[in-house]
Amino acid sequence: EAGVTQFPSHSVIEKGQTVTLRCDPISGHDNLYWYRRVMGKEIKFLLHFVKESKQDESGMPNNRFLAERTGGTYSTLKVQPAELEDSGVYFCASSPRPRLAGRSNNEQFFGPGTRLTVL
């Protein structure tokens, strides 16, 4: 079974440019999460999809960030325009629907991350 994949693995752009990150979750996983780790800091939650719907986007830093999940499959995270403080590693994770309603201790399966550098 293929794991979570992310593309690109690295991206170097200049301030003001646009970058789009892609995540392909494990097939059949309804839940898709985006996290970010800024240099030296903890990994922080950005947002969560259930299928194609945004369930929680409380961690999105500002309106320069736009996430989509077309048809409930892969997801994209666009940063437009990019700023210096957006540099970091962006992780995607997925998990299956809980077996019991209202209960979830499901492991989140993480991708390798995309390292974004904004110059």
Added chain:
Amino acid sequence: AQSVTQLGSHVSVSEGALVLLRCNYSSSVPPYLFWYVQYPNQGLQLLLKYTSAATLVKGINGFEAEFKKSETSFHLTKPSAHMSDAAEYFCAVSLMFSGGYNKLIFGAGTRLAVHP
């Protein structure tokens, strides 16, 4: 609010020595706790998780962690370090929501170095 504190951003041990990585959590409800590891150029991999069953949890690669409610701790240990254990380790608490999904609150990570 849930939070996680990892004591020590860098830990260095000799090969064969005990590994102890510290994690303390804050949670208003019984927590689900996780340890993830990130090897160089790879994604986060689950080492082990505590989900209110046994307080001593065994994971992959010989690692284990003990949930201590009185100390709000979930320290990660391995009796004998191997060179291949060199990686960054993350402790996380799961924030649960109705509807059956969770989001993870991570500590800042501890980078483990193993020297001969």
